[in-house]
Amino acid sequence: MKPKIFIDGEHGTTGLQIRTRLAGRTDLEVLSIPEEERRNKDLRADLLRSADIAILCLPDDASREAVILLEGHSTRIIDTSTAHRTHSNWVYGFAELEALQAQRIREARLVANPGCYPTGAISLIRPLRDAGLMNSDYPVTVNAVSGYTGGGKQMIAQMEDVNHPEHMKENNFLYGLTLKHKHLPEMQMYGKLDHAPIFAPSVGRFAQGMIVQVPVHLDLLKGKPTMEDVHNELKAHYSGQKIVRVVPLEESSAMARVDAEMLADTDGMNLYVFGSEGGKQINLVAVLDNLGKGASGAAVQNMNLMLGLR
Ligand SMILES: NC(=O)C1=CN([C@@H]2O[C@H](COP(=O)(O)OP(=O)(O)OC[C@H]3O[C@@H](n4cnc5c(N)ncnc54)[C@H](OP(=O)(O)O)[C@@H]3O)[C@@H](O)[C@H]2O)C=CC1
Numbered sequence: 115m116k117p118k119i120f121i122d123g124e125h126g127t128t129g130l131q132i133r134t135r136l137a138g139r140t141d142l143e144v145l146s147i148p149e150e151e152r153r154n155k156d157l158r159a160d161l162l163r164s165a166d167i168a169i170l171c172l173p174d175d176a177s178r179e180a181v182i183l184l185e186g187h188s189t190r191i192i193d194t195s196t197a198h199r200t201h202s203n204w205v206y207g208f209a210e211l212e213a214l215q216a217q218r219i220r221e222a223r224l225v226a227n228p229g230c231y232p233t234g235a236i237s238l239i240r241p242l243r244d245a246g247l248m249n250s251d252y253p254v255t256v257n258a259v260s261g262y263t264g265g266g267k268q269m270i271a272q273m274e275d276v277n278h279p280e281h282m283k284e285n286n287f288l289y290g291l292t293l294k295h296k297h298l299p300e301m302q303m304y305g306k307l308d309h310a311p312i313f314a315p316s317v318g319r320f321a322q323g324m325i326v327q328v329p330v331h332l333d334l335l336k337g338k339p340t341m342e343d344v345h346n347e348l349k350a351h352y353s354g355q356k357i358v359r360v361v362p363l364e365e366s367s368a369m370a371r372v373d374a375e376m377l378a379d380t381d382g383m384n385l386y387v388f389g390s391e392g393g394k395q396i397n398l399v400a401v402l403d404n405l406g407k408g409a410s411g412a413a414v415q416n417m418n419l420m421l422g423l424r
């Protein structure tokens with residue numbers, strides 16, 4: 115029997131992208147809900163309970179409700195929302211986090227997909243923490259720009275529809291100005307940091323793509339490493355990984371710009387170490403698609419792991 119997959123929220127931005135990724139899969143049975151029934155709780159409950167794996171692509175409250183609907187049932191869950199990411203009963207769905215993480219995901223019933231920005235930030239911070247180069251009290255800052263699909267159906271309409279009552283006319287804006295963004299707890303927890311980073315997100319007038327930057331003072335790291343030392347730690351951490359690519363210094367040193375859309379429509383993530391030879395500062399940069407490795411691509415990666423396929 116083929117494993118049954120139900121995407122709750124399949125008609126939203128993240129859900130649609132997962133559906134597209136699963137469209138050609140003959141090894142799965144994808145259970146589907148008609149768009150006009152998407153909020154029919156009884157029908158959703160039936161489908162959730164019939165599935166082997168339910169992928170929740172819902173706002174936080176609706177995700178919590180779906181988890182309650184599944185209490186006492188054996189359906190395994192991948193939640194793409196923020197609701198359960200720092201919850202101790204849930205496995206964090208970032209397979210490249212550390213050596214054992216992919217195995218934890220394979221065996222888990224409850225998997226919380228990481229946030230798009232934290233995917234970039236944690237991928238840069240965690241190897242330095244694990245290698246002992248960065249102390250837990252390092253004052254981390256994270257600056258980022260996301261494509262507007264990161265804001266879901268509502269922001270897509272606000273950016274694209276000039277007649278929308280809350281039309282956004284800006285080409286590039288900062289937000290999260292109170293420094294209390296919902297992604298901070300997971301960045302702190304899985305970055306193994308004493309303090310939440312200062313996080314400055316922004317949105318650009320492009321649909322998909324993302325740059326996440328973590329600037330670092332080399333003299334504030336343990337042993338005052340060089341840019342090459344930090345690059346070597348990243349390379350070692352992601353050695354053998356196919357989705358996360360640590361870009362060689364020869365390649366990054368020849369770059370004059372970083373395009374936020376570089377990996378749009380892919381599920382990969384590139385990590386860069388920028389700076390100058392002998393310099394005192396570096397800029398650690400992750401580039402990904404907010405809907406690829408930042409959401410839907412990661413959800414499919416986790417589903418494959420849970421099915422024992424990768
Ligand atoms: N977009 C992105 O880049 C990323 C999104 N995520 C997360 O994925 C989740 C989904 O986000 P996204 O796809 O962007 O959002 P969308 O608003 O595009 O889609 C959400 C979908 O859920 C449906 N929905 C809302 N409330 C309910 C409910 N009570 N019962 C059933 N269905 C409901 C919506 O229906 P309706 O149209 O009626 O509102 C819509 O189809 C969120 O938790 C988000 O944080 C995570 C990483 C990145």
Ligand SMILES: CC(=O)N[C@@H](CCC(=O)OP(=O)(O)O)C(=O)O
Nearest residue numbers: 194195196228229230260264265
């Ligand atoms: C551009 C934009 O608005 N981005 C969203 C984050 C994407 C999202 O909703 O994802 P999570 O499920 O990972 O929290 C935000 O800042 O709230």
